Structure formats: structure tokens, C-alpha cells
Amino acid sequence: MNRRIKLFILLFICAAPLFAQNVSVTAKVDSVQLMIGEQTDLVIQVKLDANKKALLPIYNDTIVDGIEVLDMAPIDTVYSDDKAKMTLTQRYKLTSFDAKLYLIPPVEVEVDGEVYKSDPLSLKVETFDLEEADPEQFFGPKDIMEPPFVWGDWVMLFVSLLLIAPAIYLMIYLIRRLADNKPIIRRIKLTPQRPPHDEALELIQEIKSRKSWQTAGPKAYYTELTDVLRTYMFKRFGFNAMEMTSSEIITELGKTENQKDIDELKDLFSTADLVKFAKHNPMINENDANLMNAIDFINDTKVLPDPDAKPEPTEKVIVEKRSLRTKILLGIGVALTLAASIACIVYIVKEGTDLLRSLF
Structure with a gap:
């Protein structure tokens, strides 16, 4: 009897790794060697049964001291054909600004309360090798360059400056004509008819x-x-x-x-x-x-002109009363001219400020 119990225990111990194989955690780095300041991806892949729940690690700023985590992509889930298995893939964007060989500890993933680990990784960060024999291969920062003068950047500003004065004068004239309500007077020159x-x-x-x-x-x-x-x-x-x-x-x-x-x-x-x-x-x-x-x-x-008669006029005056339609047109003209003047002023101030800021 004791022999049968021992055999059962032995078979259970041997079968335990087989059950554990239902979950696997792998981690890899797209590039195990990079220059200082470059970026690479840490890829964590978890294979497990579809009915299980997994918690992948969340890194806030660094994964280890010296390796920064820039971004974390959404988890990508892929199911097997029979929907019994699934594969979870998580990507982390890494970078480093300190040249050395880093050891990334095993990544821990919790599946239904049990922790599974990946193999540790290594990441080598190298810096530039400045050779003293050839100092001209690298250049320092360049001086600030002044932008070239382009007429196209100024033409609209000049046009607006030329239009603003006539527009303001026209607006003042229309306002005065609308306010005084005077009739429109036209004068026609007449040529006296010869006898x-x-x-x-x-x-x-x-x-x-x-x-x-x-x-x-x-x-x-x-x-x-x-x-x-x-x-x-x-x-x-x-x-x-x-x-x-x-x-x-x-x-x-x-x-x-x-x-x-x-x-x-x-x-x-x-x-x-x-x-x-x-x-x-x-x-x-x-x-x-x-x-x-x-x-x-x-x-x-011949018929001589009457010396007592009044001389014939040389000019004819026609007085036209301003109609309601004319007043409405004057009002519309004032509104449109005012809007155009304001738009010109705003454009002049904005473009002038931008151009002066770019120059100085």
C-alpha cells in the first residue's frame, strides 16, 4: 500500500512541470546594442490558456537605473485557431543616456495569482568615439542664421498699408453723407446756342x-x-x-x-x-x-436778342432727393468699409509683428 502511495506522489511531481508549461513568459530587446540617446523596444510575450488572466508589469519612468521607459504600447492579443490558447504581446520603448552594459532583471508576469518570470536580458549602450587625430569630423553648434529677405513676405503688408488710408477716407465720407442727409446735387454745363x-x-x-x-x-x-x-x-x-x-x-x-x-x-x-x-x-x-x-x-x-432779357444759363443744377434705397446702400457701404479697414489693421499688426520678430 505504501508502495502505491509513493508511486502516485512520484507521478504527481513529474506531472507538475507539464502543468506549468501551460504558461510561458519570454522577453527580448529588438537591439541589444545601441548608441547613446537611441531607442529600442523591449518586447514581453506571454503564452497561456485563453481562460486565464495575466497581469503584465507597468514601468513608470525607468526599468532599471539608467534605462528610461519612453512609451508603453497597448497589449496585443492573438488567439489560437481553436480559441483555447492566446498570446499577449507588450512593447516598451526604451532609451539610455549613460554608456554602459546594463542587466535587465527577469520580467515578472502574474497569471491567476501565480508569478512567472522571463530570462534576464542585457543591453549595451555605447557612446561616440572621438578620435583626437581627426577633430574636424565633428562640428560644434552653428551660429544663428538670418533669414533672407523675400519680397513675397512683405507684399501683402505693403498692399494693406496702401489700402488702409483710402478705406478710412471712404468710410469717413460715407458716414458724413449718411449723417447729414443732404440731397444729391448734380451740375450740368450748358453750351448757349448761337443765333x-x-x-x-x-x-x-x-x-x-x-x-x-x-x-x-x-x-x-x-x-x-x-x-x-x-x-x-x-x-x-x-x-x-x-x-x-x-x-x-x-x-x-x-x-x-x-x-x-x-x-x-x-x-x-x-x-x-x-x-x-x-x-x-x-x-x-x-x-x-x-x-x-x-x-x-x-x-x-434776323432776330436781335432782347437787351432786357436775362442771359441764358451756362449751368443747369439738378437736385435729387436721397431715397431710402440710397440710405440703405450708404449704410451697407459704411459697414463693409469698416470691416475691411479693421481686417487690414489686424493683418498689418499681426504680419508686422511676426516679420519684426523674425528679423530681431
Whole structure:
């Protein structure tokens, strides 16, 4: 009987390591050798049954004296195909600023109240080897460099400075126009109309001075002279003499003027018709007589201005009352100009401060 008990105890002791193999803890460092200030990862991997709970270590600042913990990644969990096993992986970001060989003690993981440990690790941190024979291979800190002048950094500032003064002036003008509520006054320059006899006499004097009957021929001379008279009659009497024949003009004049002036003018138009249609070539004295008849007709029929009459105005004033729509537009203009001015000022202050700070 005692023999059977001993055999059972022996089998239990031998089977205990097999049960313990259900949990395994491994730890490794991605790089076991690094330069001072470089970083590496400490990877802890725990394999256990899916129904077990494990507590992995939490390092606050250092894992050992001289090795700093910069970051701790979330735990990565991977299950086996039958969901009976799982693997937990935890990564810690390490660095060191002291060159030496470090011994990382075994990592302890608690699984269902029982502690399991990994193998210890080593991490070698090396520093730079400065050779005195070649001191130029390393350089000290460089002096502060001044940034180059770039027009693109200043162009918007200059544009804002140029726009701010007109914008403020426009805003003040609009505010004053909106506040005074004055009507809008426009002035139009008027050109006084010349009397028709002045224009006609001036044109006849030009014909006389050019001696058109000699330079251009009788036909051109009489055409030009009768056109001046027709234009004068239209402006003076109001009938369209330019579209009337000579006989129609004489008939129309007979309604208003004395017969002596009409007879003289009748001789002029008769001569003009003969020259135009019958190739008549009048004498020089006849040309002069017809020109004088035209001048006498104009002087006899002209209307002199009334000396007591008021002079014609040279300027016309138009007064327009400001409507509600105009007031609303003025108000909107003031608001938009004020907003643009404020934006320009803010931009000038901000950009100017940044540029001066970068320079000094």
C-alpha cells in the first residue's frame, strides 16, 4: 500500500512541470546594442490558456537605473485557431543616456495569482568615439542664421498699408453723407446756342474769303451759298428749306417777308438753278451781287436778342432727393468699409509683428 502511495506522489511531481508549461513568459530587446540617446523596444510575450488572466508589469519612468521607459504600447492579443490558447504581446520603448552594459532583471508576469518570470536580458549602450587625430569630423553648434529677405513676405503688408488710408477716407465720407442727409446735387454745363444769323453770316464770310467761284467753280460756289441760306431759313422760320425747291422756298417766304427781300433772293436762287442745271457761267460782278443779296436777306430777317432779357444759363443744377434705397446702400457701404479697414489693421499688426520678430 505504501508502495502505491509513493508511486502516485512520484507521478504527481513529474506531472507538475507539464502543468506549468501551460504558461510561458519570454522577453527580448529588438537591439541589444545601441548608441547613446537611441531607442529600442523591449518586447514581453506571454503564452497561456485563453481562460486565464495575466497581469503584465507597468514601468513608470525607468526599468532599471539608467534605462528610461519612453512609451508603453497597448497589449496585443492573438488567439489560437481553436480559441483555447492566446498570446499577449507588450512593447516598451526604451532609451539610455549613460554608456554602459546594463542587466535587465527577469520580467515578472502574474497569471491567476501565480508569478512567472522571463530570462534576464542585457543591453549595451555605447557612446561616440572621438578620435583626437581627426577633430574636424565633428562640428560644434552653428551660429544663428538670418533669414533672407523675400519680397513675397512683405507684399501683402505693403498692399494693406496702401489700402488702409483710402478705406478710412471712404468710410469717413460715407458716414458724413449718411449723417447729414443732404440731397444729391448734380451740375450740368450748358453750351448757349448761337443765333442762326451769326452762324450764317460767318459761313458766308468764309465763302467770300475763299473765293469759291474761282477755286471750286460756280456750281460748288452756288451750292455752298444756297445751303447756308437754307439752313438759316430752317432755324429762323421753322420750315424745312433743305428739302424744298427754289420756287417752294420763295412761296413759303412770301407768307412772312416783304417782297423786296424775296425778289433779291429769287434772283439768287434763279442764278443758282441755272448754274446747277444749265451750266450757266455768271459774271464775277453777278457772283458778288448774289453774295451781297444773301447777306442783306440775313440782316433784314434776323432776330436781335432782347437787351432786357436775362442771359441764358451756362449751368443747369439738378437736385435729387436721397431715397431710402440710397440710405440703405450708404449704410451697407459704411459697414463693409469698416470691416475691411479693421481686417487690414489686424493683418498689418499681426504680419508686422511676426516679420519684426523674425528679423530681431
